[in-house]
Amino acid sequence: MITNKVQFIYENKLIELENPDPNQTILSFIRDRLKKTGTKEGCAEGGCGACTIVLGELENKKIKYKAINSCISFTPTLHGKQLIVVENLVSQDGSYHPVQEAMVKYHASQCGFCTPGFVMSIFAMSKNKNNNNDIKDAISGNLCRCTGYRPIIDAAKNIKKNYSDEFYKNSKTTINLLKKIHSKSIIIESKNKKYFAPKTLNELRKVIQKNPDSDFLSGGTDLSLKVTKDRQEIKKIINLNNIKELNFIKIKNNEIIFGSTTPLIQVEKFILKYYPDFNNILRRYGSVQIRNVGTIGGNIATASPIGDTLPLLLSLNAKIIIQTKKGNKQILLNNFFIKYRKTKLKKGEFIKSIIIPIYKNYNFKAYKISKRFDDDISSVCASFNFKIKDQRIHDVAIAYGGMAEIPKRAKNCENFLKNSKFSEDIFEKAKDLLKRDFNPISDMRASKQYRLEVAENLLIKFFIETKTKKLFRVYE
Numbered sequence: 001m002i003t004n005k006v007q008f009i010y011e012n013k014l015i016e017l018e019n020p021d022p023n024q025t026i027l028s029f030i031r032d033r034l035k036k037t038g039t040k041e042g043c044a045e046g047g048c049g050a051c052t053i054v055l056g057e058l059e060n061k062k063i064k065y066k067a068i069n070s071c072i073s074f075t076p077t078l079h080g081k082q083l084i085v086v087e088n089l090v091s092q093d094g095s096y097h098p099v100q101e102a103m104v105k106y107h108a109s110q111c112g113f114c115t116p117g118f119v120m121s122i123f124a125m126s127k128n129k130n131n132n133n134d135i136k137d138a139i140s141g142n143l144c145r146c147t148g149y150r151p152i153i154d155a156a157k158n159i160k161k162n163y164s165d166e167f168y169k170n171s172k173t174t175i176n177l178l179k180k181i182h183s184k185s186i187i188i189e190s191k192n193k194k195y196f197a198p199k200t201l202n203e204l205r206k207v208i209q210k211n212p213d214s215d216f217l218s219g220g221t222d223l224s225l226k227v228t229k230d231r232q233e234i235k236k237i238i239n240l241n242n243i244k245e246l247n248f249i250k251i252k253n254n255e256i257i258f259g260s261t262t263p264l265i266q267v268e269k270f271i272l273k274y275y276p277d278f279n280n281i282l283r284r285y286g287s288v289q290i291r292n293v294g295t296i297g298g299n300i301a302t303a304s305p306i307g308d309t310l311p312l313l314l315s316l317n318a319k320i321i322i323q324t325k326k327g328n329k330q331i332l333l334n335n336f337f338i339k340y341r342k343t344k345l346k347k348g349e350f351i352k353s354i355i356i357p358i359y360k361n362y363n364f365k366a367y368k369i370s371k372r373f374d375d376d377i378s379s380v381c382a383s384f385n386f387k388i389k390d391q392r393i394h395d396v397a398i399a400y401g402g403m404a405e406i407p408k409r410a411k412n413c414e415n416f417l418k419n420s421k422f423s424e425d426i427f428e429k430a431k432d433l434l435k436r437d438f439n440p441i442s443d444m445r446a447s448k449q450y451r452l453e454v455a456e457n458l459l460i461k462f463f464i465e466t467k468t469k470k471l472f473r474v475y476e
Helices: 025-035 099-105 115-127 132-138 150-157 171-180 201-210 264-271 276-281 288-295 295-302 309-315 409-418 424-430 448-468
Strands: 005-009 011-019 052-059 062-069 082-084 185-189 193-197 215-217 235-241 249-252 253-258 321-322 330-334 337-338 350-357 365-368 380-389 393-401
Touching: 005 185, 005 330, 011 171, 011 215, 025 052, 025 193, 052 115, 052 171, 062 115, 062 171, 062 288, 062 393, 099 115, 099 150, 099 235, 115 288, 132 150, 132 337, 185 365, 249 264, 253 264, 253 295, 264 276, 264 288, 264 295, 276 309, 276 365, 295 309, 295 350, 309 365, 309 380, 365 448, 380 448
Parallel strands: 005 082, 193 235, 215 235
Antiparallel strands: 005 011, 052 062, 052 082, 185 193, 249 253, 253 350, 321 330, 321 350, 365 380, 380 393
16 A cells, blocks of 8 residues: 555654655754754754654564654654654653753753753663663764763763653553554655655565666665755655565575665674674764664665775675666675766666675774764775685785775785785785775875875784784774
């Protein structure tokens, strides 16, 4: 069945929006339609957290609370969720929520512009019963320019334990309302724009066939910037996130397989067991708000030369399954990128899944260099995957982001190192070959010379950490 209505829960009521503007952001809807102005716009690109809201989603018959950036999320994506804004935290009797009480008690607000975003990030963390070790991660996507973070962290540490709030008291009502939202595909036509949210792959193929010139939304943290930063209109959007067949994680034939719309926050948690450094890099990928929404397939398809997952996937010889008009096609990710933001995807094609081999007895390490530790874009991202036996290099894969117009393998360096002795002298010679592999640009993030020097140093860092079996890392 098909509907033109977006349904979601707000203030314990089922809300229906008929043919909403597909390009309207949730932030705009909250401020202009709901007239709730606590949620702020700071950057319009998901970088400051002033616009943070929380969505409640039904997972395994329970509500999972997720902080997201409302400035880069479109209103139709509210379908099937519970919308919570900062004004909703105050109890019916006017008393503050325990998170707000802690923020007041520990003097964690000054000018107040960023405060609602911090409150919502900490609220989501506390509702999901995360521990104090997650505080810095939870607020890594929230910037404060006047108070400083110590009182905010103190507040988060001292929230009442096991508190019962209005959301807990109304959880059964909310769950029942969420269950009432039928699993219908959505087709919206508004202001000469169209929005499609099919529920199955079969429906998706039919939509693509009739609308091959559509933009795919898989998370949308990059696509939305066309509207918020470039001031463009997106005429046709196909949202892939409602298709359960594209959101999965499984192990098969010694390989990890991720559905393309698997959120990065889930990839981050699952990959830890197999590749701890992959987990470390993802924890610094944007923020919790970004990783709750952004997907692994979307990160690959945007083909950004500084997309943090891409050099890691390249060094792990990842493959992708592409849905074409004729069926599925499997290719190595190393053959996917053509030039800046250009891939082998043709109009109407999309990534179905990502396949990552599980390498046993290999040394895999990855490093991200950026101006800020958290919530920042890489100047250089490097990934190394070596098989070393009897002090010889039997297999090698080296990949960098931020060093070329595409994420790229260091082929000259790899060829030199393969079958060589695992020694400092060999690595010192190998690092000079990186100049043959890469000719980076200078921009606001780093100069060409800096990038080359960092790339060389990271190769040596890999050698030292592997040789000594010690980590030399800077942690927050």
